Amino acid sequence: MNKLGLLASVAASGLLLAMPAMAQPAADTIVVGLSADVTTFDPDNIASRDNANIARHIFGTLYTVSAEGKFEPSLAESLEVSEDGKTYTYTMKEGLTCHDGEPLTAEDVAYSFNRGKDPAGNFTGNTPGFIYSSIAFDKAEAVDDRHVKIMLGDKNLIAEGLLAEVYIHCKDSYEKMSPDQAATSPIGSGAYKLASWAKGSEVVLERVDPSAKAARIVWRIIPEASTRTAELIGGNVDLITNVAPDQLDAINASKVAKVQAIQGTRRMYVGFNMGEQFKTQPGGDAIQDPKVRRAMQYAIDVPAICKQLLNFECERATGLVNPPNDNKALKPYPYDPEMAEKLLDEAGWPRKDGGERFSIKLQGPRGRYLNDQNVILAIAQYLGDIGINVEPELMEWSSVYVPLIRERNAGPMFFLGTGGAKWSALYDMSDLSEVDAGTNYTRWSDPRWFDRWEDIKNAATEEDRRKIIDEMLTVFYEDGPWLLLYFQPDFYGVSNRIDFVARPDEEIFLHDVAVK
Amino acid sequence: MWTFIARRLLQSIVVLLGVTLISFIALQIGGDPTYLFVSERASQQEIEMVRHALGFDRPLYVQYLSYIGQVVRGDFGNSLSYRQPAMGLVLGALPATIELTVFALVFAMALAVPFGVFAALNRGTALDGGIITLAMFGQSVPNFWLGIMMILFFGLYLHWFPISGHVPFLQPLLQGDFVTAFKNLPRTLYYLVMPGIAVGFYSLSRNARLVRSSMLEVLNQDYVRTARSKGLTERAVVVHHALRNAWLPVITMVGLEFGFLLGGVVVIETVFSYPGLGRLVFNAVNQRDIPVVQSAVIVLAVIFVLLNLLVDLIYAKVDPRVKL
DSSP states (O other): OHHHHHHHHHHHHHHHHTOOOOOOOOTTEEEEEESSOOOOOOTTTOOSHHHHHHHHHHSBOSEEEOTTSOEEESSEEEEEEOTTSOEEEEEEOTTOBOTTSOBOOHHHHHHHHHHTTOGGGOOOSHIIIIIHHHHTEEEEEESSSSEEEEEESSOOTTHHHHHTTOOBOOHHHHHHOOHHHHHHSOOOOSSEEEEEEETTTEEEEEEOSTTSSOSEEEEEEOOSHHHHHHHHHTTSOSEESSOOGGGHHHHHHSSSEEEEEEEEEEEEEEEEOOOGGGTTSTTTTGGGSHHHHHHHHHHOOHHHHHHHHHSOOOOOOSSSSOTTSSOTTOOOOOOOHHHHHHHHHHTTOOOOTTSOOEEEEEEEESSSSTTHHHHHHHHHHHHHHTTEEEEEEEEOIIIIIHHHHHTTOOOSEEEEEEOOOSSOHHHHHGGGSSTTOTTOTTOOOOHHHHTTHHHHHHOSSHHHHHHHHHHHHHHHHHHOSEEEEEEEEEEEEEETTBOOOOOTTSOOOOTTOOBO | OHHHHHHHHHHHHHHHHHHHHHHHHHHHHTOOGGGGGSOTTOOHHHHHHHHHHHTTTSOHHHHHHHHHHHHHTTOOOBOTTTOSBHHHHHHHHHHHHHHHHHHHHHHHHHHHHHHHHHHHHTTTSHHHHHHHHHHHHHHHSOHHHHHHHHIIIIIIISOOSOSSOOOOSHHHHHTTOHHHHHHHHHHHHHHHHHHHHHHHHHHHHHHHHHHHHHHHHHHTSHHHHHHHHTTOOHHHIIIIIIHHHHHHHHHHHHHHHHHHHHHHHHHHHHHTTOOSHHHHHHHHHHTTOHHHHHHHHHHHHHHHHHHHHHHHHHHHHHOTTOOO
């Protein structure tokens, strides 16, 4: 026993002596802690935000969108849109190359666009799955070495922003790749190249473009929020995403990092489903009346929800469009329960003997959005105060709630957050591009909204178009299908080593971020 | 013995078919996974296209039989989210989990046996009470909480151990890169200390109590009394007579314990950002990545079958009363 103990002590001492110091990031390296795993680097299969954030460093795009929502040339130097709005001709910069040294020409750009549309590829990423269907992408053609034409099936007012999301790569390298190679060994055109990828653990990028500030970026997969916070405070990570609201104080109290809170572009709301099957359900009949929906707007103290449950000072949304493109004439609904009660009385839903007006089911996910469960319960409580008996029904996100939402069968009331953007009001409004759109989860069908899309398309000037947009947003505000809440805040933990500034669109682009 | 082994291996095929069918049905109960693979703004046409591309538009029995047909030909399918061979992903993540499980098992058993023996030999004393209390604590405390507390105390405040991550040893070893493997070994162990203890603490507690009760039972046997009356030293009585027989239930437990630990690493792998099989499967279940889940189920079932077989063979070796 004594010999064994001695041996164990010697082994343990030797082990500890052999240890390197804690893995502090190197002076020219930025380490990012992500909450979700990365699954692929195939440019046409990338779908998640975290995956896209890394891919954005590996692959260049024709244009980029700034944090303020402005378009800036990137691989392309200029863009010309045809008279009929169906052809976008980009002029490429000179001297571009891919990471394997192959020159990057207009032919490569055309190939990058056409590859995602090839049915043989079975691609399911954001490019073929969302962008191409949104803009009715037809095909891309190289005019010469520096000019490429992107052709659409129809004029589309948000195409410029969506085309800026397509990843560009070189034809020769990708034509030779197997799907497996394309997923694991990308050959990009961006500022960084993939140096290594330990699945489920970390992705290491190395600088290719000398103008990029950091020599290496390490993306570590740290799913557990408290572990991410510990790594940040411990000085092992420079930037973490999705900081839990209850950990903000711990980070701010540390001497090594601070929290950057920013109003994101994800629009959080409670939808009123006006589909046929809900008209006969308890409460489903009541919410058909715009007056009832408007009454509910007054019943919720949204700034208090933000402050108490999200640890964030927010201004209530006035519609489905992100600022600064929202209708500036509209003021957020105030918290006014008396007004809510008055409107409900007028609408023919007085309090009964027990004080209740009507019952209604409110469905929502658990653990998908920031403190979603408590937000849903708070909304139920506020509506309960004005006599509406809300029955919250919380569900597992991926297997139960997503199919329900996608089939537009959630309701009569449901809690949801949908992605938006800073660069166009029309992008945010396009969720409701037609009554039967898959993203019109409420099945709202007010002609004062849906009949105006043709007017928008045919507007002679930008001012005329803006006028129509504002009119539509007023209809949405007064009689719309959403109980308006807030734009979900994003919390980033940022070490004092780097000069990172958070963006509102959940995008992390570290090209210009330096280690101090 | 060879007949026994052959029979057990044949039985395992039925077990494998059973577990793949059960896990397949369990994943399908969760509903149509197509929505998890499309953008939130995808059109109905895009959704249908993806559903067809992933094969979810076929009847369930066709999907299952086609999968089994593939497996028989040695093709375990491609991961739906990684778009790479599913079995490759599972086997790629397995070494890290084996490292963690073995570390936890060695930690648990290396301490459980002496703790249990000392507690039994000092029954009713403060030492016995202390060990029992510690064991009760270990069986009561959730391993993720223990993990987070260890991160806070040993990782964040004392800076003794890394907060998260993993340095591979088995993976380079299996690839024949012995230099890297053994160069990594000290750091592999270093990174394993906290997650390994968090995973193994429950087993340590349970087995310490098991060894203690097993030892107490043996110490009351006639042959121990006989050994003492022959004038043997207490050490000889304990080591050569009592412990030899007290070991038997522990040997059975070790095999089962390995399986138990293998199942218990999921949460700890998440807490410590440890890139093992538990986390891969957890994500795959969330993503309805059926080929990955099925491959993992097959691999784990094979490990369980082999472990049980090994335990039976060892038991037959150490206990002459057992005939295979």
